[in-house]
Amino acid sequence: MTLSTVDEDGIPDARILIVKKITDNHWYFATSAESKKGMQLKKAISLDFLERSDDARAVAILAKQSKVLPQLKEVELALEKAKEQIQLQPELISPDWRLYAVLANEVEFWQADPKRKHTRVKYYCKRNQWEHCLLWP
Template sequence: MNNVNELLRSLKSLSGPFLSFEREELPETPGELFLQWLNLAIENEVKEPHAMTLSTVDADGCPDARVLILKNMIGDSFYFASSVESRKGQQLKCNPKAALTFYWPILGKQIRLRGTVEDMGDEAGAADFRDRSAEARVVALTGNQSRELVREEELEYSLAEQREKISRNPDITTLNWRLYAMNVREAEFWQGDTNRKHTRIQYYWSEGQWNHRRLWP
């Protein structure tokens, strides 16, 4: 057995203890259950509970994933923002189907969401951009996300240039910045168990309404 294998097997996972998944009175929609779990995560001081993994597919059908922040949630739509010129922005333009994943280890909870992503338009993108911190706007205005960076000096020069633009026009925005909404059509709420008898509830959209069922661990 190699050292990496031994190292990984020595690490604990799902050590618990965890709260049980109360299934008797499940809400009608996944959005409602998500909010219940999110509030529980906040109450238990989970760090950055709004951090989530966005999974997309490129033009060749290869999956891609990265962690970003949940900006809002309305009903069963989950909002996030990005540059349209970024890798994820280009992938969503070609294929709007995507997935979101939340994982809160101290609670043993995982939430998986699947659906179709929609660009919310110019005004929504501009409003989200203005709500960002000054330095976040500075970086976004460089307009080179995901491109190769050859020299550090190029980055520093561009950042200084964008800071100057913002100082002259604090309300400046860019059409490259977009607010997206993923309209969920499938959701799974997973409660881990120390003995691996995990509880999984899947919501699925069928014939104009939400249904739910329990899945095997």
């Protein structure tokens, strides 16, 4: 999914995210509260964190997303320490982790075509039921 937010100056900021789960018309994604998008969103749900694999949790506990990495070997050393932490504290949740839900009433999926004859499908919620239609390229 594409998430667009605005920074402190009101300048739009968009990025592609992984949709974690869809329930009814809520689309969930997760991120670090210390990331750019996390600071722009400022809401938290952390139950999602414990459902992640130990590897994914370890990476999140590092809290270094998008920061400069001086040497690649530092990642492995830091991940080993974070995994040890998780083994000692299985309920450990990164204080920076957040799960967000987007309430969607309309969603469009499209598949690109080199000749620009894109396949586009629009889903929309009408009377609490999801319906869909094709759109012209």
